[in-house]
Amino acid sequence: MRLLLLAVVAAPILAFWPQGPDEWSEHVRKACESSRFGIRLAAAKRVADGGDAAVTAIQAYEKANGRNALPSSLVDAIADTLAYSNATNELLKGWATDTEFYWRSSAMRGLALRAGALAHPPAVVSPAAGEPEGKPAPAFDDASLKSGEFFDPYVNDPAWLMRTHARFGSALVGRPIAGQSTEADPRALVRLTRLLLDEGQLPPLQPLIEALADQRTFLGIPWGQRLGQEANKALHNWLAKDYPEVTGGDRDKSTAAIMAAAQANSGQQLTQPKEQVATDNGIVGGFEIASCKFGDQFVQWTADGTVFFGIDGARTTKLPADKWQELLQQRTAITLDGNAGVVVCDKLQLVLVDTGMRVDVAPESLPNPASEWLKRLTQTLEEANETERAANLRRGLGQFEGR
Amino acid sequence: MLRLPSTLLLLLTTVFGHPATEPEPVGFPVLAGFAYKEGMTLPKEVTDLDEKVVQIRGFMRREFAGSGPVNSFMLINDACGCMGTPMMNEIVFCTLPDGVTMEVLTGVVTVTGKFYVGEQKEDGDVILIYAMDADTVTIA
Numbered sequence: 369m370r371l372l373l374l375a376v377v378a379a380p381i382l383a384f385w386p387q388g389p390d391e392w393s394e395h396v397r398k399a400c401e402s403s404r405f406g407i408r409l410a411a412a413k414r415v416a417d418g419g420d421a422a423v424t425a426i427q428a429y430e431k432a433n434g435r436n437a438l439p440s441s442l443v444d445a446i447a448d449t450l451a452y453s454n455a456t457n458e459l460l461k462g463w464a465t466d467t468e469f470y471w472r473s474s475a476m477r478g479l480a481l482r483a484g485a486l487a488h489p490p491a492v493v494s495p496a497a498g499e500p501e502g503k504p505a506p507a508f509d510d511a512s513l514k515s516g517e518f519f520d521p522y523v524n525d526p527a528w529l530m531r532t533h534a535r536f537g538s539a540l541v542g543r544p545i546a547g548q549s550t551e552a553d554p555r556a557l558v559r560l561t562r563l564l565l566d567e568g569q570l571p572p573l574q575p576l577i578e579a580l581a582d583q584r585t586f587l588g589i590p591w592g593q594r595l596g597q598e599a600n601k602a603l604h605n606w607l608a609k610d611y612p613e614v615t616g617g618d619r620d621k622s623t624a625a626i627m628a629a630a631q632a633n634s635g636q637q638l639t640q641p642k643e644q645v646a647t648d649n650g651i652v653g654g655f656e657i658a659s660c661k662f663g664d665q666f667v668q669w670t671a672d673g674t675v676f677f678g679i680d681g682a683r684t685t686k687l688p689a690d691k692w693q694e695l696l697q698q699r700t701a702i703t704l705d706g707n708a709g710v711v712v713c714d715k716l717q718l719v720l721v722d723t724g725m726r727v728d729v730a731p732e733s734l735p736n737p738a739s740e741w742l743k744r745l746t747q748t749l750e751e752a753n754e755t756e757r758a759a760n761l762r763r764g765l766g767q768f769e770g771r
Numbered sequence: 772m773l774r775l776p777s778t779l780l781l782l783l784t785t786v787f788g789h790p791a792t793e794p795e796p797v798g799f800p801v802l803a804g805f806a807y808k809e810g811m812t813l814p815k816e817v818t819d820l821d822e823k824v825v826q827i828r829g830f831m832r833r834e835f836a837g838s839g840p841v842n843s844f845m846l847i848n849d850a851c852g853c854m855g856t857p858m859m860n861e862i863v864f865c866t867l868p869d870g871v872t873m874e875v876l877t878g879v880v881t882v883t884g885k886f887y888v889g890e891q892k893e894d895g896d897v898i899l900i901y902a903m904d905a906d907t908v909t910i911a
Contacts, residue, residue: 405834405845405862406891406898444856474855529855588878589850597800597848605806706874712836717877724910726878 392418392425399442400429412445419451423459435469436712443471447478454508457482461518470660470713473529476522477563480537482506483513484567487541516543523548526663526760528556536563539571554582554680558595562602573630574638576603580623581641586666586679587654587719587726592644603630619643647681653699655742656717657764665764668719671696675749677757685757691748701741709733716768734768794826794883799848799861802827802901807860809897813888817860821888827863827903828911829882831875834864840872846882846903859897865905879911 395418398411415422430438443463446456460482463475489505512518522534524547535548539560551557557575564571579599582592603626604611610633612625624640631638654668654676666679673692677683687695702718709730716729718738734742742765750758797820805814829846846863865882867873884905890897 403835404893404898405864406859407893407896409856409859410896410898441856590879591850594848594850597803600800601804604804707838707877710836710838728877 392422393428396422396425396429396442399445400433400437400439405441408439409441409445412439412442413449415442416445416449416456417451419449419453420455423455426459435463435466438471440471440474440713443474443478447474447481450503452482452485452504452506452508457506457508457510457513464522467661473527473533473660476519476530476533477536479513479518480533480540480563481567482510483516483518483537484540486510486514487516513537514541516541519543520547527660528553528664529559530660532556532559532563535560539564539569540567552678552682554579554595555591558599558602562598565602565606570634573603573634573636575599577623577627577630577638578641578644580626581619581643583646584644584680585646585648586656586681587648587651587668587717587721590646591679592646600626606630607633647676651676652722653702653720655719657714657761657768658717659714659764659767661714662760662764662767665761667761685749685752685754687748687752691751695741695745695748698741698744701737704729704735704738708735714767716765729768731767732769732771734765734770736770739765739769792824794824795820797825797827797886799827799829802863803848803858803861805860807858807900809890813900818888820886823886824884825886825903826881826883827886828879829863830878831880831908833875840874842867842870842872844875846880859900862899863901863903864899865903865908867905867908873908876908876910881907881909881911883907 392415395411395415399408399415402408402411415426426438426442446460449456457479460475460478463469464472464479466472469475485503485506486509490503510518516538519534519537520543523531523538525531525534535545538545538548551560554575558579561571561573561575576599579592579595582595583590584592607626607629610629612629614622614625616622620640620643627638627640630636648668650670651668652671654666656667657665659665664679665677666681667675667677668681669675673687673689673696675685675687677685699720703720703723703725704718704727707728707730709732711728711730714731716734717726718729719726729738743762746758746761746765749761801816805817807813827846829848830850832845832847833841834843834845843864843866845857846865847857848861849857863882863886865884882903882905884903884907887902887904889900891899891902
């Protein structure tokens with residue numbers, strides 16, 4: 369009787385389940401090449417849920433088209449699937465340790481989740497008892513993940529998502545945080561807290577509370593609000609029925625209510641955040657380097673030659689007036705008519721406030737005059753004793769120089 | 772194919788536009804404020820927006836990496852596309868009027884048009900839950 373029931377339930381599922389390698393290849397191709405984003409997402413999920421069976425087709429696609437032809441949606445789907453298996457684990461390790469791969473941080477998140485499952489295998493839950501089924505136990509073992517040793521080389525990676533996911537893995541297996549530098553990127557603080565909450569851990573919640581009052585911007589991009597939304601969603605999910613009734617219009621009151629609920633549920637002493645306001649008043653230009661390889665860099669400047677570094681503009685330097693005036697007069701060199709090159713992951717965004725210019729530049733696509741101007745700016749920073757920052761900028765900007 | 776700069780798209784409202792009702796401002800905190808699962812009943816605050824003329828701020832992103840003008844695009848809440856793959860309820864699939872294309876703008880944009888809410892499937896897979904007939908796209 370049970371077998372009959374199983375056959376009835378399984379038949380429709382099996383009808384859609386790929387039967388051979390050709391069908392997996394087709395799903396991988398769709399996941400990578402469909403012109404419709406939704407279809408790519410659905411195909412990626414199907415491939416990810418296939419576990420080891422789909423790995424050969426993924427590797428064949430990679431070999432034929434290059435690793436960076438794999439979209440982030442496929443890597444994210446494999447990272448997040450609960451089909452924990454040996455071949456996918458090895459696949460993720462290959463991707464996470466490849467510094468040239470755009471989506472290595474997504475692969476690292478997948479490894480962190482697997483490390484957590486290996487270190488703390490889920491208890492067997494009986495569906496018959498009416499309880500929901502938990503995450504499955506991994507069908508493989510991996511000592512370096514289980515101990516957290518695998519994550520050590522990446523916990524201070526220059527790319528914020530990469531180091532955050534490595535720290536996430538370390539935290540899930542309980543590895544000591546010695547050797548981790550102090551995190552200065554507000555995005556990383558919020559993301560790590562959110563990831564840990566989602567996995568049933570209780571990290572210090574203050575970073576999420578701070579984010580609720582964050583209104584900071586970088587060259588007009590409201591990144592603080594985005595952080596606040598991420599923090600609010602994380603707290604909403606975690607507090608569930610205890611999330612307070614909030615109405616729009618009074619942010620302070622809403623923040624206080626959410627904080628009180630978080631404090632009551634966590635037992636942590638939390639403090640009401642001070643609103644952080646937009647930080648780009650007086651800014652006349654700047655650029656952002658978004659790089660999965662070298663890490664993100666943020667630079668903006670005022671008319672008097674004060675240069676701000678970091679997404680939060682927390683670090684500043686003042687350039688010598690004569691050198692700065694010369695640069696300022698030549699700034700039309702970085703004026704571009706439109707976006708340059710095809711951006712897939714890494715990009716350089718150039719902004720000049722007075723002319724309203726905001727363009728994205730793909731690697732190897734920056735016109736020579738703009739490249740030369742940015743080199744002169746970097747040189748001027750170096751002469752102003754910003755040696756380390758200048759070196760980082762050179763490294764980051766180098767990949768955008770036109771070929 | 773009619774190709775126009777973004778500012779001129781504003782004028783299209785008079786040609787292609789929907790009734791001159793004041794668009795309702797909608798934010799991603801509402802659209803993306805719940806954990807979406809396929810087949811779920813969407814929150815009332817979201818379904819109430821179906822077929823309304825709304826205004827949403829976000830970032831334009833191509834459905835597929837490339838260059839040149841587009842007739843359709845995704846509106847998302849992530850400036851750089853580097854925060855991870857957006858969830859289904861973090862994307863508004865926008866379509867410009869037939870025959871109209873525009874460059875993908877960088878920075879924050881405001882898109883106005885008729886909004887549609889509900890799972891749309893293709894070959895059994897959900898391919899979107901939010902869609903919009905975009906009448907205007909302006910730099911915010």
